[in-house]
Each structure stands twice: as structure tokens, then as C-alpha cells.
Amino acid sequence: MTETEKILARGCGREKVRPGEIVEVEVDRAMIHDNNAALVIGNFGKIVDASVRDPKRVAFFIDHHSPSTSTKAVKHQSLMRRFAKEHGIGLFYDCGQGISHIVMLEEALAGRGKIVVGTDSHTTGEGADGAFATGIGATEMAAVLATGRIWLRTPETVRVELAGHLSQNADVRDLMTQVLGRFGPEGANYCAVEFHGAGAEAMSREERVVCCVLSMEMGAKNALFASGEDTAECSRTERFDLRTVEPTIAIPSLPTNARPLSEVASQKIRIDQAFAGSCTGGLLRDLKKASEVVQGKKVAEGVRFLVIPASRKIYNEALALGYLKILHDAGAVIGSPACGACGGHDAGILAEKEVCIANSPRNMEGRMGAGGVVYLGSTATVAASAVAGHVTGAERD
Amino acid sequence: MNRCWKLGDNVATDEILPFQYMVLTEPSELGLHVLENVKPGFARQLAKGDILVAGSNFGYGSSREHAPLALKGAGTGAVIAKSFARIFFRNCINIGLPAIVCPAAANAISEGESVELDLKLGKISVICRDSGSKSTSYAFEPFPPFLLEYLLNGGLINTLNRTSQTQSNTRIQ
Numbered sequence: 001m002t003e004t005e006k007i008l009a010r011g012c013g014r015e016k017v018r019p020g021e022i023v024e025v026e027v028d029r030a031m032i033h034d035n036n037a038a039l040v041i042g043n044f045g046k047i048v049d050a051s052v053r054d055p056k057r058v059a060f061f062i063d064h065h066s067p068s069t070s071t072k073a074v075k076h077q078s079l080m081r082r083f084a085k086e087h088g089i090g091l092f093y094d095c096g097q098g099i100s101h102i103v104m105l106e107e108a109l110a111g112r113g114k115i116v117v118g119t120d121s122h123t124t125g126e127g128a129d130g131a132f133a134t135g136i137g138a139t140e141m142a143a144v145l146a147t148g149r150i151w152l153r154t155p156e157t158v159r160v161e162l163a164g165h166l167s168q169n170a171d172v173r174d175l176m177t178q179v180l181g182r183f184g185p186e187g188a189n190y191c192a193v194e195f196h197g198a199g200a201e202a203m204s205r206e207e208r209v210v211c212c213v214l215s216m217e218m219g220a221k222n223a224l225f226a227s228g229e230d231t232a233e234c235s236r237t238e239r240f241d242l243r244t245v246e247p248t249i250a251i252p253s254l255p256t257n258a259r260p261l262s263e264v265a266s267q268k269i270r271i272d273q274a275f276a277g278s279c280t281g282g283l284l285r286d287l288k289k290a291s292e293v294v295q296g297k298k299v300a301e302g303v304r305f306l307v308i309p310a311s312r313k314i315y316n317e318a319l320a321l322g323y324l325k326i327l328h329d330a331g332a333v334i335g336s337p338a339c340g341a342c343g344g345h346d347a348g349i350l351a352e353k354e355v356c357i358a359n360s361p362r363n364m365e366g367r368m369g370a371g372g373v374v375y376l377g378s379t380a381t382v383a384a385s386a387v388a389g390h391v392t393g394a395e396r397d
Numbered sequence: 398m399n400r401c402w403k404l405g406d407n408v409a410t411d412e413i414l415p416f417q418y419m420v421l422t423e424p425s426e427l428g429l430h431v432l433e434n435v436k437p438g439f440a441r442q443l444a445k446g447d448i449l450v451a452g453s454n455f456g457y458g459s460s461r462e463h464a465p466l467a468l469k470g471a472g473t474g475a476v477i478a479k480s481f482a483r484i485f486f487r488n489c490i491n492i493g494l495p496a497i498v499c500p501a502a503a504n505a506i507s508e509g510e511s512v513e514l515d516l517k518l519g520k521i522s523v524i525c526r527d528s529g530s531k532s533t534s535y536a537f538e539p540f541p542p543f544l545l546e547y548l549l550n551g552g553l554i555n556t557l558n559r560t561s562q563t564q565s566n567t568r569i570q
Contacts, residue, residue, distance in 0.1 A: 022541065035419055035461070036460070036461065036462065038422050039422055039462055039463070039466075042422060043554055046554045046558075047554055047557055047558065048558045048561060048562070049561070065420075070420055072420035072421070073420050076420065119460060120459075120460055121458065121459055121460040121484055135460040135484050136460065136484065136487065137460055137461075137462035137465075137484060137487060137488035137491055137492075138462040138488075139462060139488070139491040139492055139552065139553050139554060140487060140488075140491050140553060142554065143553055143554070143557055146557070147557075151543075185407050185454050185457055186407075186453060186454040186457075186480060186482070189454065189480065189482065189483060190483050217458075219454070219457075219482060219483065221483055254407060343411070343416050343459065344416040344417070345416055345419070362411070362458060362459075364409035364411040364412060364457070364458055365409070365411065365412050365434065365435060366411055366412060366415050366416075366434045366435070367409075367411045367416075370415060370433075370434045371434070
């Protein structure tokens with residue numbers, strides 16, 4: 001069995017599960033954030049005689065509108081606080097604590113072999129530590145709160161085999177844009193994605209998060225780094241040689257539209273905003289890289305460079321290490337830990353025809369504002385573009 | 398008589414329901430903004446019971462249930478597609494909106510045609526607008542019985558409540 005199959009077999013109390021089988025599993029962790037909480041709580045209220053089955057397994061996060069930017073959003077957040085108090089949900093991460101996916105890893109709220117569901121598609125990020133983690137909707141989450149269980153179709157497993165190591169010029173984000181480009185937007189739809197090979201084993205936890213979150217963009221049900229080499233049968237294997245990965249950009253309006261950075265940079269596409277943040281781009285490694293690129297330089301005139309650490313812990317570390325000071329001196333706007341900017345929920349909304357370069361996961365039409373367009377690249381690319389005023393790489397003019 | 402509306406591939410939930418309306422929770426309110434940026438005025442054109450016919454990977458991206466709720470609130474009776482993004486598919490079933498995978502029908506049906514759906518049998522019949530008679534039909538793989546029940550009951554929550562009611566009635570007896 002693949003790692004995913006082993007986790008689901010344990011979750012439903014069976015020796016073995018096969019792809020295609022529908023199983024009912026016990027949920028180890030349920031994550032709900034402020035963008036979907038009002039619908040979850042509303043649906044929960046419609047369940048007759050409902051009580052929260054196991055409040056200790058539930059975690060609430062206010063990370064999409066943090067702090068709130070509208071009267072409706074703030075009402076939903078109050079509703080969350082009341083609900084949590086009423087039902088004894090102690091794991092409550094309020095405004096400014098950071099992005100659910102990252103804080104859950106920091107606080108060890110998921111972990112190897114656990115079954116995690118969240119009202120957010122990028123819940124797949126918990127697979128960095130070896131959890132089966134997947135996104136679900138609000139109605140389903142209301143039922144999970146009440147029953148503690150969920151049905152799942154055992155997915156086929158796609159194996160991504162990573163050989164060698166990235167060159168100094170390339171980043172895991174460049175690799176993943178190439179992976180997404182090869183699979184396409186539904187290349188792994190309904191599938192488990194498991195990362196293997198020497199290149200995968202050598203990856204840091206931060207790099208693993210990037211891989212697991214971005215697997216969602218090719219449709220993955222879950223994505224994870226397995227605990228060791230296994231030879232289980234997979235429905236598909238794709239191999240990537242990390243030594244040959246070059247800086248890569250996803251052009252508008254799909255994260256899978258992979259193009260070599262060199263090709264895009266030659267067009268000198270003028271930018272209005274550069275954004276380093278989110279669950280794929282607001283990690284400590286990103287703040288370090290961004291500060292290295294902009295050190296001693298200034299953000300280009302007319303460009304706003306938004307830097308949003310993914311969690312309070314990361315913010316504090318970046319502060320202590322001097323990264324934030326360097327970024328601030330270069331002219332970056334530092335936001336409080338949250339994830340709203342990635343989807344236009346709070347900071348950094350684009351006007352019509354504006355262009356943004358970002359290291360966040362998505363660039364679908366209207367993602368950061370109606371009529372605005374988003375290019376996706378590595379943190380080095382984002383920071384270099386912020387300084388240049390057009391889409392470019394860190395080591396190019 | 399319902400009307401079919403055609404949409405392309407990889408239509409994302411970001412497009413189905415733009416981010417600024419995610420603070421809304423009422424399907425009728427959400428429905429006013431369905432596909433607002435990519436098909437301006439669409440909410441006003443959709444009539445109750447109309448069918449969306451989309452390409453592959455419909456509902457790509459974000460898990461926001463606001464997207465299928467907006468479609469339902471705007472009157473959509475069902476979505477037929479070549480394929481669906483998985484969270485969107487689950488969300489549709491959970492709110493009682495039929496999401497039907499049928500590549501042949503998604504290819505063949507033209508905008509403006511009418512269809513009749515048989516969820517139990519797994520059949521889509523195209524209706525001739527002039528005569529009202531059924532012409533071509535397409536088969537799709539019927540839903541597993543427990544999911545069909547969600548659709549027939551109007552969603553997951555209704556099904557949960559019915560099941561617990563049946564169980565408590567059994568206990569009383």
C-alpha cells in the first residue's frame with residue numbers, strides 16, 4: 001500500500017484499502033477559518049440536536065480577514081469566538097496569529113499518519129509532515145464537527161520522483177511550477193501525490209510545505225512526503241531532475257501556465273505590485289531570500305512591495321534576524337501575519353489592468369482583483385522584480 | 398423549459414464567485430454575483446432550473462462553498478461537465494446541487510438547448526424546443542446510492558437529520 005492508503009486503512013480500521021474504495025474514516029483534526037466559518041456554523045445549527053463530537057480535535061483560525069476589513073467579516077469572526085466558547089473549542093488562533101496551514105505545522109496540530117480536513121483547499125500543506133490532509137466545504141465540515149467522521153474515496157496515488165538537487169539559481173517554487181506545468185490543472189485530480197527520491201528526502205520542511213500546498217493546483221486530494229522508501233504500486237510516476245530546473249514563471253491565469261523566466265523577463269512586463277507572502281511564500285526562508293535580494297536597494301518607483309510573514313513565529317524570527325529591517329528600509333510594506341492578500345480578501349487588492357508578481361499559490365482570473373493579472377514565481381524573482389519594476393530574475397538585469 | 402448555458406475549461410471558483418462576496422451567506426444574495434467578472438449580467442439571464450454545461454475541471458481552485466451556493470441561489474438546476482475539481486464536486490452534492498460528469502453531453506449540447514435529467518437512471522435527454530419531444534440522450538454513471546440520497550433529500554444536512562430521526566424512531570419502537 002502507498003503511504004496514503006496505509007493512513008486511510010488505519011482511519012477506517014481495516015487491514016487494506018484499494019484505490020476507488022469508498023471508506024469512512026475518523027477525523028484526527030478539523031480546521032476551520034474565518035472565510036468559511038459562518039457557513040459552517042450556520043449549517044451546524046441546522047443539524048438536529050447537534051453537539052461538537054470532540055472539541056479538542058477542532059482548530060479555529062482567523063487568517064483570511066485579519067484584522068477584519070468589513071462589518072460582515074467582523075461579525076463572522078465574533079460568531080466564531082462565541083461558537084468556540086460555547087462548544088469548548090480551545091484551539092482558537094485569532095487575528096495576527098498567522099496562516100492556518102503554517103501554524104498547524106508549527107504547533108504540531110497534524111503530524112505523520114494523521115487524517116486532517118480543513119475548510120481550505122491548501123490544507124494539503126499538512127502533508128509536509130506526513131499527514132493525509134485535504135480540503136472540504138462548509139456543509140461537510142458541519143457534519144464532521146457533529147459526527148467526527150467523513151467518507152472518502154481512496155485515491156489513486158501519483159508518485160513524483162525527484163532526483164538530484166536544485167542549483168543555486170533555482171528554487172523549489174521553480175520546480176513546482178514545472179511539475180504543475182507537466183501535470184496541468186487536473187493532472188492529479190482526485191489523486192494522492194507522494195514525493196519520493198533523493199531530492200525529496202533532502203528537502204527542508206519549508207520546501208516540503210511548498211510542494212504539498214502547490215500539489216492542490218493540479219487537483220491533488222492530498223499530497224505528502226512518505227516516511228521512507230516504499231515500492232507500492234502507483235497509478236502514475238513522473239520523474240524530475242532537480243539539477244536541470246531553471247527559474248520558472250506561471251503566467252496569467254493558471255498556476256500551471258509554466259514558462260521559463262528568461263522568456264517572460266525578456267518582455268519587460270511592468271508591475272504595479274510585488275507580493276511575498278501566503279502559505280507558499282511567507283515562510284522564514286522567503287523573508288531571508290527577499291531581504292538578500294533587496295539589501296541596499298530600493299523598491300522601484302510606483303511599485304508596492306507587500307511582504308506578509310506567514311505566522312507570528314516567523315515574523316518574530318525575521319525581526320530578530322534583521323530581515324524585516326532590510327525589507328522595510330528597501331521600501332517594502334510589511335503586513336501582519338495572515339493569508340488574505342493571496343485571494344484579495346484584505347490587503348493588496350489589484351485595480352483593473354494592474355499587474356502583480358507573487359509567490360503565493362494562485363493567479364486565476366480576478367484572484368487578486370477584477371481585471372488585475374498575476375504572475376507567479378519564486379521569492380527571488382518577486383523581490384528582484386520589486387526592485388526592477390518589471391518581471392525579472394534575481395541575477396538578471 | 399430550462400435552458401443550457403455553455404462554459405469553458407478550468408472555470409475557477411475565484412471566477413464563479415469573486416472574493417469580495419465571500420462575506421455573504423444567503424444563496425439568493427450570493428446568486429446575484431455569480432460569474433460576475435467573467436460573464437457580466439449572467440445572474441440576471443439565468444432562470445430557475447437552467448443548466449450549466451461546462452468543460453473539464455469545473456470549479457477549479459478554492460474550496461469556497463459560496464461558489465456552488467451562488468449557482469444554486471441564482472437558480473441553477475444542475476451542472477453538467479466533462480469533469481469537476483474534487484472539492485467543488487463534493488460541495489455541490491452536499492448542498493443538493495446535481496454535478497453530473499458526462500463528457501459526451503458536455504461536448505454535444507449547444508447553448509440554448511433544453512434537457513431533462515434522470516438522476517436515478519443516469520440519463521440526460523435533449524428536448525426539442527418546438528415539439529417538446531425528447532431527441533438525443535446521453536448516459537452518465539449513476540451516483541452511488543448514498544450520494545443519490547443526498548441529492549434527493551436536498552443535501553447532506555437534510556440527510557443527516559432524516560437518518561437520525563429514523564434511528565430515534567427505531568429506538569422508541
